[in-house]
Amino acid sequence: MLTAMTHATSPELSVLHALRVTGVAGDAAVSRRSGINQDIASELLRDFEAYGWVTHVEFGDTSGWTLTESGRDQDSRKLAEELDRAGGRATVEQAHKEFEVLNGRLVKACTDWQLRPAEGDRLASNDHSDPQWDGRVLDELTVIGAELTRLIDALVSVLARFGGYADRFGAALARARAGDGQWVAGVGVASCHAVWMELHEDLLSTLGIPRGVEPGSR
Incomplete structure (x- = not known):
């Protein structure tokens, strides 16, 4: 549930960051992941291409947009600005600590x-x-999912864009x-x-933590 203090991410950052957490995605996938209308998302992606922030790639049966190094830098700057405006650093840092416990x-x-x-x-x-x-594995994932819901509720209280992770995990x-392993x-x-991996990237990028330098990482 969103609160009065929840910060709503701009469409521009929503689209850019959707690529940050997914890696490679087409227009429709970016639209779904960002929650931005596909026509608007497509227009923004082409603007970002002109700015040099994204590029279209094809390899094997996969094709889509991906961030350039310049695009990653832009995303990082915008995330830092958003986090400061939302005043949510302490909340996100605490969520990241709890996530790391669950990650193992x-x-x-x-x-x-x-x-x-x-x-x-x-x-x-x-x-x-x-x-x-x-069955034991699925039961453990169910327990983890319940903890994830609590963690996401805390994150959404300051940054609305974290909404959806628990629902997607549960789905x-x-x-x-139901039998589809x-x-x-x-x-x-x-x-x-x-x-889970998308959420991990989202937390790291939001806090400006490079992969591999988290406490306990090797």
Whole structure:
């Protein structure tokens, strides 16, 4: 729920930052991720291309927009300005600390979904033939999802753009529980792991923390 103190991100930053957290995305995906009308998002992307902030790439079956180094710098500047205007640094820093505690559990759960150690092979792939093993993983993800909801509620109290992460995580988990296992850690879909990685990038970029220099990182 948004509060009177919640800061609404500008359409320009919403579109630019959507690429920061997704990496590569087409117009429609940027529109969905940013919550900005597709016509407006498309116009902004082409403006950003003219400014040298984004470029269109193609590799294999994937194509879309991605940030240039100049675009990342612009996004970082705008995020810092927004955070100062919102007066939300302490809230985001606390959320990041709590996220880091949960991150280890999320990584382990996704690893357990992909691997199920067997005698003589501790890296054996999980063939999902053990409902008890998979059920334990899904239960852990459910607990993590509840913690994520609380964390996102705190973030949204200062920055509205953090809204949606918990819902997207929950939607992916529901699909996994319904029998489609790719929604736990699959690539190319908004799986639990994919949503989690986007949130991680969002927190780091908002606080101006380069990857690899967080406390406890190696």
